[in-house]
Amino acid sequence: MQTYTLDINCDLGESYGTYRTMMKSDEAILPLITSANIACGFHAGDPATMRLTVEHAMMHQVAIGAHPGLPDLQGFGRRIMEITPREAYDMVVYQIGALEAFVRASGGQLHHVKPHGALYNMAAADIKLAQAIAEAVYQVEPELYLYGLAGSELMMAAKRTGVRGVSEVFADRTYCSDGRLTPRSHHGALIEQPEAALAQVLRMVKEGKVIAVDGTEVPIRADTVCIHGDGEHALTFAQTIREILEAAGVDVTAYQAT
Template sequence: MSPTPTVDLNCDMGESFGAWTLGNDAALMPFITSANVACGFHAGDPAVMKATVRAALQHSVAIGAHPGLPDLAGFGRRNMDISPEEAFDLTVYQLGALQAVVKAEGGQLHHLKPHGALYNMAATNAALATAIAEAVYQVQPELLLYGLASSELTRAGEKLGLRTAHEVFADRTYQANGTLTPRRQPDALITEARVAIAQVLRMVQSGLVRTQQGQDVAIRADTVCLHGDGAHALEFAQQLNQELRAAGVRLQAGAPATAQ
């Protein structure tokens, strides 16, 4: 009997700040299985963090810390020349902040996923990846570490003995080396829902993705990232959730793509 494909649907959340609102977190919660909550450096603030954690708990959505670079103006999407020690420190700081909020609300932290530029830098920079993985290991080693599939970050986590979730993206295009097409390029985003859903189904069911160079490359899809700040984010989340279930894919937080 062939295994039932299983995948996690994660979404970056809690990215409002003060008087500014971004995304539609409350409406998206029923259609995802894990939430990555901004910890105040690239977005989020104490009140937003608390509200997001409460909403996740109400919907039985797994909660993860989403640390970013200290760049509110750039939303954490601009590279910064940080050292491994700085990467360790900012990860510990932000993980600790969300860890406290989750505990105060009676929940349990499930994972950590870096945000934006920090995520992409750690995907290719082994020293930064190791620093982030060590921060998780020293603060709460039972957490899952979410990282770009088959990247330096997942390798660093696995080397330390952390559980990892190899992440793929519904609305991003890929390069031949398995990295995401940089956002500054015009072909970085997939804007048609049917194309994005077809890409996700193929990654989850066949372990393959078509790159911008026209090649199929192998990819491990434990968790799929949805972006909650798009104009049609809610409709897309609903549709992807329905299409995966209709295809016989089980949705579960942090689960491997080939779980029995």
């Protein structure tokens, strides 16, 4: 009998300064996920938030990842910036190092790196940026996992570099026929019905395919699924998706290479 495994990851630690409203939702969602991507101070987060989020993740035995973004607090790292591959390399190394220090000080071990927002999307399509990010991860610690969009340039760069790539899929986003996410600016980019999102995840995990917006079947690898922790119904959705996956015989656990 075939067995299926899936990691559930979520972006956390995105409070900053006196803006602390995210901390309560972070604490509530941690028991439901298996990997946490913690902001490193560029797009969100600050030293105190990083420390607290690391401590909470360790209490719940959740795998900890660095979540480096563009230096854009005002835009939450979601605005495209023109950066060189060298700049991408430097900012990723810097942010991994910052979070790793808090993890080590708390007696833990860093598990993975997942770029945030615009940096994630840029690296999914730009071969030079993707290569720079993969090399940054490898040269900091070759044993780290690199999370990225399934089938993207970042995953191909990880393979070339020797980094252990982890293919990420999304429950609440639709896909184009080329395997890329439908741009948020396009109609139908978001899946608003929880039942449809859950069905999409199960299909990706068990069948290795996703139905694109034009109706075509697209092959896809699903190692980890992203849950957005800042959504209106994020907590309920995280609880439901975990229950549905486990009921369907999927082993929900932090990603480990086999």
